[in-house]
Amino acid sequence: MTAFHLAQVNVGRMVAPLDGPELADFVAQLLEINALADASPGFVWRMVDDEGEDATGFRPDENDDMLLINCSVWESVGALRNFVYHTDHLRVLSRRREWFRRMAEAHQALWWIPAGHRPSVAEAMRRIAMVREHGPGPLAFTFRDPYPARARTVQASGPASDVPFPTTR
Amino acid sequence: MAGDDSAFAVLGALGDPMRRRLYRHVAAAPGEVGRDAAAEAVGISRSLAAFHLDKLVEAGLLAVSFRRLSGRAGPGAGRPAKVYRRAEGEHVLSVPPRSYDAVSRLLAEVVENAGLDRELQAAAKAAGAAHPDAVAGDLVEVLRARGYQPFWDGETLRLNNCPFHALAEEFPALICGMNLALLQGLAPDPWSPAMEPCPGGCCVAISKNKGR
Numbered sequence: 525m526t527a528f529h530l531a532q533v534n535v536g537r538m539v540a541p542l543d544g545p546e547l548a549d550f551v552a553q554l555l556e557i558n559a560l561a562d563a564s565p566g567f568v569w570r571m572v573d574d575e576g577e578d579a580t581g582f583r584p585d586e587n588d589d590m591l592l593i594n595c596s597v598w599e600s601v602g603a604l605r606n607f608v609y610h611t612d613h614l615r616v617l618s619r620r621r622e623w624f625r626r627m628a629e630a631h632q633a634l635w636w637i638p639a640g641h642r643p644s645v646a647e648a649m650r651r652i653a654m655v656r657e658h659g660p661g662p663l664a665f666t667f668r669d670p671y672p673a674r675a676r677t678v679q680a681s682g683p684a685s686d687v688p689f690p691t692t693r
Numbered sequence: 694m695a696g697d698d699s700a701f702a703v704l705g706a707l708g709d710p711m712r713r714r715l716y717r718h719v720a721a722a723p724g725e726v727g728r729d730a731a732a733e734a735v736g737i738s739r740s741l742a743a744f745h746l747d748k749l750v751e752a753g754l755l756a757v758s759f760r761r762l763s764g765r766a767g768p769g770a771g772r773p774a775k776v777y778r779r780a781e782g783e784h785v786l787s788v789p790p791r792s793y794d795a796v797s798r799l800l801a802e803v804v805e806n807a808g809l810d811r812e813l814q815a816a817a818k819a820a821g822a823a824h825p826d827a828v829a830g831d832l833v834e835v836l837r838a839r840g841y842q843p844f845w846d847g848e849t850l851r852l853n854n855c856p857f858h859a860l861a862e863e864f865p866a867l868i869c870g871m872n873l874a875l876l877q878g879l880a881p882d883p884w885s886p887a888m889e890p891c892p893g894g895c896c897v898a899i900s901k902n903k904g905r
Contacts (some may be wrong), residue, residue: 605865606890608865609865609866609869609896610869610888610890610896611888611890612887612888614865614866614869614870614873614888614896615873615888617866617870618810618814618866618869618870618873618874619810619811620810620866621808621809621810621811622811625808626806626807626808667865668863
């Protein structure tokens with residue numbers, strides 16, 4: 525059993541409203557791809573809205589009606605990476621520009637959490653903000669610059685660190 | 694990538710035609726290859742194959758492990774046999790020096806930042822479809838020539854090598870999406886490329902249409 529799990533968040537700005545024809549193909553595949561994630565090795569949890577199917581009900585930025593959030597927890601970077609890039613999820617991912625605008629600023633973050641913790645929308649958005657402000661680091665990183673779970677403990681004891689593991693909000 | 698000299702040392706081991714055949718056989722094989730099987734595949738004696746295989750291990754081109762090929766275990770199962778597989782790592786040698794990898798990395802970054810996934814996929818699919826051998830229909834040969842190291846697994850063609858490995862590691866969404874489009878072009882109907890990763894190889898497997 526690992527003491528730490530990997531949390532993942534990414535946001536995307538839709539090219540058109542979720543219920544419009546532009547996003548129809550994306551919406552049509554949500555159920556299948558989410559089920560694929562749920563059944564993938566190393567999957568732990570994913571964030572769902574009040575409707576309970578997916579996270580498309582969330583608008584993580586109150587000033588941005590077109591911003592969607594996707595947040596999940598995995599046993600390891602490898603498990604997440606395998607699902608994202610090496611399964612049918614890639615088919616959906618490779619069509620990302622049909623549905624989501626390219627964002628100039630960082631739109632994703634990975635971070636380590638104690639096993640059992642469930643990130644909130646606010647917590648996830650703060651991790652993206654960390655990557656935007658400081659670049660990848662032990663508290664919020666990316667696939668391209670991953671940090672091991674141990675490193676965050678070292679960082680957390682430093683003076684400038686974020687409050688470790690916010691569990692409420 | 695290390696300097697020229699180390700690449701010369703590694704690739705120099707492939708100067709011997711027999712050794713090259715052994716390397717190709719092991720590198721393209723879906724699993725580990727024992728000495729007997731390798732010797733038989735290239736038509737030489739077991740001891741000569743062993744000599745060359747170990748030279749390839751010394752050069753860092755093959756990796757070795759020990760396995761009981763009989764499938765038996767415990768007393769009487771015999772000593773574990775030496776088995777060989779393709780080593781990790783890439784070796785590139787260009788004379789005179791060229792650095793297309795640096796260019797491809799720059800281009801990939803620009804294409805990704807510009808959000809040109811769809812344009813790249815369309816170009817890849819068209820390039821695949823335009824391949825003259827693909828039109829002629831010998832898919833296995835086409836894939837082999839492209840470096841995918843295809844092998845049959847029942848009715849499915851699996852790809853033992855990812856020709857874009859380093860770039861795919863760095864820009865997976867962009868490059869794996871491009872690769873899938875390229876294979877869709879190379880392997881048109883009734884072939885159907887699907888996401889079924891081959892460990893250490895390409896994420897796409899190709900089979901005749903049923904379902905998808």
